[in-house]
Amino acid sequence: MLAWRRRADxxxxxxxxxxxASLFPLGIGPETELLRSIAPGVxxxxxxxxxxxxxxxxxxxxxxxxxxxxxLLTPQPLFLVVxxxxxxxxxxxxxxxxxxxxxxxxxxxxxxxxxxxxVISLLLGTPVLSxxxxxxxxxxxxxxxxxxxxxxxxxxxxxxxxxxGAGAVQASVLGxxxxxxxxxxxxxxxxxxxxxPWATAAALRISVE
Amino acid sequence: MVKLGSPNAFHWKLxxxxxxxxxxxxxxxxxxxxxxxxxxxxxVFRGVNFSLKPGTYLxxxxxxxxxxxxxxxxxxxxxxxxEGRVEWQGAEIHSLGEDYFxxxxxxxxxxxxxxELTAEENLQxxxxxxxxxxxxxxxxAALGKVGLTGRESLATRLLSEGQRRRVSLAxxxxxxxxxxxxxxxxxxxxxxxxxxxxxxxxxxxxxxGMAIVATHQQLTLNAGHTDRLELQT
Numbered sequence: 001m002l003a004w005r006r007r008a009d010x011x012x013x014x015x016x017x018x019x020x021a022s023l024f025p026l027g028i029g030p031e032t033e034l035l036r037s038i039a040p041g042v043x044x045x046x047x048x049x050x051x052x053x054x055x056x057x058x059x060x061x062x063x064x065x066x067x068x069x070x071x072l073l074t075p076q077p078l079f080l081v082v083x084x085x086x087x088x089x090x091x092x093x094x095x096x097x098x099x100x101x102x103x104x105x106x107x108x109x110x111x112x113x114x115x116x117x118x119v120i121s122l123l124l125g126t127p128v129l130s131x132x133x134x135x136x137x138x139x140x141x142x143x144x145x146x147x148x149x150x151x152x153x154x155x156x157x158x159x160x161x162x163x164x165g166a167g168a169v170q171a172s173v174l175g176x177x178x179x180x181x182x183x184x185x186x187x188x189x190x191x192x193x194x195x196x197p198w199a200t201a202a203a204l205r206i207s208v209e
Numbered sequence: 210m211v212k213l214g215s216p217n218a219f220h221w222k223l224x225x226x227x228x229x230x231x232x233x234x235x236x237x238x239x240x241x242x243x244x245x246x247x248x249x250x251x252x253v254f255r256g257v258n259f260s261l262k263p264g265t266y267l268x269x270x271x272x273x274x275x276x277x278x279x280x281x282x283x284x285x286x287x288x289x290x291x292e293g294r295v296e297w298q299g300a301e302i303h304s305l306g307e308d309y310f311x312x313x314x315x316x317x318x319x320x321x322x323x324x325e326l327t328a329e330e331n332l333q334x335x336x337x338x339x340x341x342x343x344x345x346x347x348x349x350a351a352l353g354k355v356g357l358t359g360r361e362s363l364a365t366r367l368l369s370e371g372q373r374r375r376v377s378l379a380x381x382x383x384x385x386x387x388x389x390x391x392x393x394x395x396x397x398x399x400x401x402x403x404x405x406x407x408x409x410x411x412x413x414x415x416x417x418g419m420a421i422v423a424t425h426q427q428l429t430l431n432a433g434h435t436d437r438l439e440l441q442t
Binding site for chain 2: 064065066067069070071072073074075076077081208209
């Protein structure tokens, strides 16, 4: 299931993330205070957009070459298959972002402690992005310009993740305790873990008709 | 509108009687009752009835757009029927869910072969997700049987259309399902492969399996019982 052969896809997502996040310090100029205060939002928004890039591919390739039909007809419960695919997507597209994020944080002059919070918040938040995004990807399967549709469908649902993810980092920048935000992110993760594989499985069934 | 084997009704009836007398004691496994299908606004077919017993080969024929593919997709739950029922061993297939899929192999128009992976990896994945015990030798043997020896570790995007089709045929060899649903299986296959398909199906039928094949080419088998179902537009 891991189409690891297409390394270009993984790298393009990663570069997109790095470039988007790097454009801000370049555009705004070297005002450390300002950069530090916008950093959480910028890094998180860049992560959201980068994950949108890879979402369209979760099922589209499988749909085109007929592998998806075969996956739907396996004797395994479909939500498990879906969970496996989403996990693979997270591993190949989102985990690299999490690891590169501290480097970007350095550009914004974040402290070491804040960088740790950034990584934790991304670790908790990106699986939610993958899970929610997979619903959108499954719903828009086989449609033309499905990538734009995914963005319209899914980005509003990303808002809570963005608020709490960026909120945690912001709290850490301002010297507050980021834990409440992280707990809420964890709650979102559990919630989406429980519901989204089912929703995605149902959406896939509708899409292949 | 559907008629059962209208051009050669006599022939069909004859075969049917033959089956009746020979395997009367055997239970039907797959029952299709009054099946109807609508795609978009257009009615594709209605009132399709047939049942399959072990060792039966059903040849689906009909012009383009007569619903052969739709019928096969309904039979493997990829498409919900507009009306009617499909029963597997007396139970509705939708209620069986994954238990039914363990008995069915579907090969569609699209091969279900990943371009980036090699033929061997493709089969490993298929075997893996279908919960079949597999070992490298079995997979190599299957690929050898479909004439892909020496190309096992080539990315499938480098293979020709017919060779990719053969990778999906190798999937049939590895499968241990009772019902095969094959959609236009003979397209882009050479004569040698066509006879390979024939012998695969014959073997499958002798082992008590069933096969439903949508095709424009006649496939004459020397084993099992052949039924014909003609769909009309």
